[in-house]
Amino acid sequence: MALNLDAVGKPIGPFTKDYTWKDAVLYALGVGAGFSDLDYCYEKDLKVLPSFGITTMYDFMGELAATSNVNLAGILHGEQELIFHNPIPPDGTMTTQGAIKHYYDKGKEKGALIVAEFETYHSNGKKLFTSIVTVFARLDGGFGGENAPAQKVDFPDRDPDFVVEASPSEDQPLIYRLSGDVFQLHVDQEFAKMSGFEKPIMHGLCTHGYACRALIESLVPGEPEKVRRMACRFKRPLYPGMAIKTVIWKTGEGKAVWRVINADTNEIAIDNGEFEYGDIPKEEIRFDDRVAIVTGSGAGLGRVYALELARRGAKVVVNDYGGARDGSGKGSATPADKVVKEIKALGGQAVANYDNVATVEGGANIVKTALDAFGTVDILINNAGILRDKSFVKMEPENWHTVIDVHLNGAYNVSRPAFAVMKEKGYGRILLTTSAAGLYGNFGQTNYTAAKMGLVGLMNTLKLEGEKYGIKVNTIAPVAASRLTEDILPPDFLDKLKPELVAPMSLYLVSETCPVTGNIYNAGMGCYNRAAIVTGPGAVVSKDGQIPTPEQLLSQWDQIASLKGAKPYQNLNEQIGDLLAAFSQPAAETGGESSGGFSAVSDVFDAMPEAFVADAAAGVDVVFQYEISGEGGGQWLCEIKDGSCRVEAGAHEKPTCTLSMDAGDFLDMMNGKLAAMQAYTSGKLKIGGDIMKSQLIEKLFKLQ
Ligand code: NAI
Numbered sequence: 180m181a182l183n184l185d186a187v188g189k190p191i192g193p194f195t196k197d198y199t200w201k202d203a204v205l206y207a208l209g210v211g212a213g214f215s216d217l218d219y220c221y222e223k224d225l226k227v228l229p230s231f232g233i234t235t236m237y238d239f240m241g242e243l244a245a246t247s248n249v250n251l252a253g254i255l256h257g258e259q260e261l262i263f264h265n266p267i268p269p270d271g272t273m274t275t276q277g278a279i280k281h282y283y284d285k286g287k288e289k290g291a292l293i294v295a296e297f298e299t300y301h302s303n304g305k306k307l308f309t310s311i312v313t314v315f316a317r318l319d320g321g322f323g324g325e326n327a328p329a330q331k332v333d334f335p336d337r338d339p340d341f342v343v344e345a346s347p348s349e350d351q352p353l354i355y356r357l358s359g360d361v362f363q364l365h366v367d368q369e370f371a372k373m374s375g376f377e378k379p380i381m382h383g384l385c386t387h388g389y390a391c392r393a394l395i396e397s398l399v400p401g402e403p404e405k406v407r408r409m410a411c412r413f414k415r416p417l418y419p420g421m422a423i424k425t426v427i428w429k430t431g432e433g434k435a436v437w438r439v440i441n442a443d444t445n446e447i448a449i450d451n452g453e454f455e456y457g458d459i460p461k462e463e464i465r466f467d468d469r470v471a472i473v474t475g476s477g478a479g480l481g482r483v484y485a486l487e488l489a490r491r492g493a494k495v496v497v498n499d500y501g502g503a504r505d506g507s508g509k510g511s512a513t514p515a516d517k518v519v520k521e522i523k524a525l526g527g528q529a530v531a532n533y534d535n536v537a538t539v540e541g542g543a544n545i546v547k548t549a550l551d552a553f554g555t556v557d558i559l560i561n562n563a564g565i566l567r568d569k570s571f572v573k574m575e576p577e578n579w580h581t582v583i584d585v586h587l588n589g590a591y592n593v594s595r596p597a598f599a600v601m602k603e604k605g606y607g608r609i610l611l612t613t614s615a616a617g618l619y620g621n622f623g624q625t626n627y628t629a630a631k632m633g634l635v636g637l638m639n640t641l642k643l644e645g646e647k648y649g650i651k652v653n654t655i656a657p658v659a660a661s662r663l664t665e666d667i668l669p670p671d672f673l674d675k676l677k678p679e680l681v682a683p684m685s686l687y688l689v690s691e692t693c694p695v696t697g698n699i700y701n702a703g704m705g706c707y708n709r710a711a712i713v714t715g716p717g718a719v720v721s722k723d724g725q726i727p728t729p730e731q732l733l734s735q736w737d738q739i740a741s742l743k744g745a746k747p748y749q750n751l752n753e754q755i756g757d758l759l760a761a762f763s764q765p766a767a768e769t770g771g772e773s774s775g776g777f778s779a780v781s782d783v784f785d786a787m788p789e790a791f792v793a794d795a796a797a798g799v800d801v802v803f804q805y806e807i808s809g810e811g812g813g814q815w816l817c818e819i820k821d822g823s824c825r826v827e828a829g830a831h832e833k834p835t836c837t838l839s840m841d842a843g844d845f846l847d848m849m850n851g852k853l854a855a856m857q858a859y860t861s862g863k864l865k866i867g868g869d870i871m872k873s874q875l876i877e878k879l880f881k882l883q
Pocket of ligand 1: 479501563612
């Protein structure tokens with residue numbers, strides 16, 4: 180096994196963690212908090228310790244191990260840096276995504292370093308923290324890479340300004356592990372002995388949490404929200420029950436260095452500690468160095484978007500064809516030129532483009548204008564629009580096609596070349612413009628509403644195709660006074676419908692900060708809400724393949740039609756997963772007792788060739804890729820072709836589907852304690868690629 184050097188930059192995640200105040204309190208208790216710092220332990224006005232952010236990294240670390248192909252027997256948590264952007268709220272969902280940034284080679288016998296960086300956002304839309312983790316891979320050195328640049332933290336040659344003593348209990352790891360790090364080394368006597376320790380050791384990150392409390396108590400007492408950065412290197416393990424001291428030196432305004440030492444031996448357990456603190460910097464969404472295209476920005480909403488983007492630092496391509504409200508006429512340079520002039524008067528940067536989005540050449544030329552003037556495209560707002568309202572029978576083909584061409588085909592024409600640039604650079608924001616008329620229907624607008632819902636379909640798939648390239652695709656449904664709506668919206672309302680009231684949502688959705696992709700938001704008059712296509716749980720009317728009668732459906736109509744418990748799906752696979760789950764019974768119901776056959780992940784793969792049912796494989800040509808994280812995990816591939824089966828460790832270049840799972844869950848599943856469908860719907864089993872083909876596994880292998 181060698182490190183997978185191609186994994187640098189490949190996205191890991193996103194992983195989500197739902198949590199409540201109880202999780203935050205459990206973590207605080209795990210790192211020694213109690214009545215002396217009740218702020219972290221009492222749900223009334225609860226403050227969350229910033230180092231609680233660490234608990235988001237376990238899934239990430241599992242996938243990092245699988246992606247990097249690191250030898251699990253040799254890994255140690257080397258360094259940890261947390262940069263805090265906003266305080267962690269007491270409950271919600273945290274979403275974490277990142278990538279491996281570097282590999283460093285210390286030499287053949289000395290090991291390698293894997294540096295990964297990830298960002299965590301809260302469901303309230305705020306970026307909470309950036310985490311930079313360095314994994315020391317003791318057994319993976321000597322691959323010919325460069326060594327890490329030397330990093331030195333200077334400790335003042337004087338007594339520390341603060342010394343905070345603590346005595347973690349003998350049982351501390353038992354509480355700490357409940358926050359997610361359940362590695363046996365911290366609980367299992369035998370495992371600890373096998374690993375060369377006399378008994379289970381403290382989690383380094385548990386001691387890190389003690390240090391975080393000590394630093395807050397000394398430097399920003401009672402104000403954990405003022406912690407800006409905390410970095411350190413793990414040096415030596417500690418046994419539970421050993422007294423520790425966090426020693427702290429202030430080194431400048433809002434800066435300190437720190438260590439954790441064993442209070443009895445004075446040996447350093449955590450070294451190179453750095454700590455920064457101060458007020459949360461004012462959050463301003465900026466677009467400096469970003470290049471944005473806004474189609475149809477010679478007037479109305481697009482003009483306001485272009486002005487606001489430029490005001491916040493973006494270089495803007497102001498596209499406008501300059502035709503009539505119904506798209507007729509030869510076009511005019513005036514609207515785009517006027518807006519470019521306005522932007523320049525503000526000190527911003529902009530170029531005009533007069534192409535028609537409704538043609539493929541027009542779309543290509545709009546993107547070319549951005550590349551020629553500014554060298555790239557980061558943001559595309561598909562905004563250009565026209566109206567040709569007619570009741571359906573009077574809707575002549577020309578009116579139908581012209582409207583579809585501007586709105587739906589227009590978005591295709593510009594987004595496609597822009598997406599290619601974004602994909603190449605690994606970053607992009609695309610905003611599509613739908614309409615409440617499309618989402619909910621409006622008399623006389625079949626052409627417009629069909630186009631506007633077509634854009635939602637475009638988003639649904641483009642968000643998936645963009646995900647791994649850092650491209651987020653969302654949709655806005657604005658309501659604003661403009662040339663388009665001057666005779667549609669009630670006149671009394673027009674002055675309340677300033678386009679400026681829509682722009683904040685559009686800007687947020689194309690900002691780097693934007694945490695979502697594939698969502699639709701209504702925006703107008705100062706009210707903002709999310710719209711979504713949701714699906715109810717429905718009813719299984721026939722389980723055994725018998726065709727139900729319409730009457731049978733009617734008898735369960737309430738349940739079929741109910742939206743109680745409805746949910747929005749992120750993709751087709753999720754919906755198919757639920758559909759299949761409705762037909763499968765949980766292991767408990769099927770009497771799925773453990774057959775107890777497998778105690779190690781590798782045993783399962785060793786057994787697969789034997790368990791292969793060749794008769795079931797006629798005409799089957801698939802590659803299943805397994806990515807098993809955690810203890811004993813790794814990568815295995817299983818190739819079925821021409822009735823034969825090949826199973827081996829490693830990664831396949833083009834797997835049909837990839838099954839990712841934690842080692843413990845995988846063993847539970849293979850030992851019959853966890854039904855595959857339960858694992859899938861609970862998120863324990865993630866399937867990428869062709870989910871339907873993964874259904875073959877049960878047929879192809881008789882493992883239990
Ligand atoms: P607007 O008429 O003020 O601005 C649209 C701009 O697009 C115009 O300057 C026009 O010249 C330009 N344009 C039209 N066809 C073009 C083409 N083929 N190529 C390049 N430029 C072209 O309209 P408004 O209200 O600002 O609309 C912007 C977007 O918001 C449209 O997509 C519209 O459908 C959508 N929308 C607006 C609502 C509102 O309440 N204003 C409601 C729902 C959606």
